[in-house]
Amino acid sequence: MPPTEVIAGTGPAFADLNSAGPRESTAGPRTSPFGGLTVEDDDPDGEDTLNLELPAEFLALRAGTTAGPLGRLAAWGPVTTPAGAFRLVPVRVDQDVPLIHRWMNDPAVADFWELAGPRRRTEDHVRAQFHGDGRCVPCLGVLDGTPMSYWEVYRADLDPLARRYPARPHDAGIHLLVGDAANRARGLGSVLLRAVADLILDRRPACTRVVAEPDLRNTPSVAAFLSAGFRFEAEVDLPGKRAALMIRDRVLRDVL
Template identity: 65%
Template sequence: MPPADAPTHHRPCPAPEAGPGAEDTLELRLTDELLALLGEEAPGPRCGPQGGPRNAGLLDRPAEWKPVTTRAGVFQLVPVRLERDLALISRWMNDPAVAAFWELAGAETVTAGHLTPQLDGDGRSVPCLGVLSGVPMSYWEIYRADLDPLARHCGVRPHDTGIHLLIGDADQRGHGIGTTLLRAVSELVLDNRPRCTRVVAEPDLRNTPSVSAFLGAGFRYSAEVELPDKRAALMVRDRAHRDQL
């Protein structure tokens, strides 16, 4: 069984293809009208000045979030740049402990195929390196849960923000670092996304150590959710609960 701060998520569900009845699904389309209703800016150039996804405003620009001090060291989310980070992330994806959850083992082209749609997309998911004390040591995806296929399978609220995580190096696992960083990143989301009232995650229900890590980071178990690739534990960290502490 993987340690509590092992990778916490299978690879994300792909966006559904259009087909008969597609208009009846719950997926939210990023039309100009929807963006206006959400108070977002319309999509801009393919990449921003820092190389992140276009329309980074959908997630309030993670590239601009400041470093935070944790008990494990100074931590910062740094948006992925394919030419700089592909080899490292691919190496992590080929670690058996990671591959068991993310299912992205193989050549660098496999990892590139996972990253590129996010980097070329509309900004609803931003892949990031987690840099601890100056060393890249984890991979994160910060995503809009209300604009994700997850919304088909469980109740989400406008601006709910999701987290996917893997700890890249084996020597960083099993020491509580994952719990520390989950708390730090959920704090970053709540501090930098004022319209977000909840941070959510969906680790595999069988991965009890990962669920425990989220609980230790201030999340609560909300529901059991049947997703296309797994049965998940929907973990939620509420802004209202945090503000009451």
């Protein structure tokens, strides 16, 4: 399964585990003359059903600019960190996937994100994040004007992860990878994790915790979360990995 985190990291697949799965159909979908629509013939009452399929570019714009489950992430603005000015910028699929694809093919990243290979594999993963009414927003992390990391900010309480731990309403989750090797192993991951976790808590008053689930094998990532003020909560079994559940609490942010 594709990822959770970082430094080189990975994260859970975002399939909806609450879904009952696809219904059987004898005819299957048909293309509608309206464009962007498919017609399903499997309605139990014998009537066709129209499914609207919106392009990822539109969904990316919507995720960044409308008040979905995460709010208007594109309007969160920059924050000052010890490493420089940092901000999250929602991914533009056509423009940003080539860079993300290059990062995914770095062996240190591929070991955990499992998205190495052709560009289409990375593109399909990124596009998939835009489905779910804005509950996950893939972003580039831009440091002093230079894109240098990939993030997925998501509503953990609306994610399949919520089945694996005592989730609270409005819990936010993050996945991260630092793109280039030159930016790793020098404490930058910890700096940015702390900055983004605090940014989420500042911009989302209803959120009391930021969670993450790095692969237990990825010791640099686990160490980075600990250094960023996250605490280790438990080990959890997720599809494809055993993870360390890490939590940054609002009430402890000035202590850890």
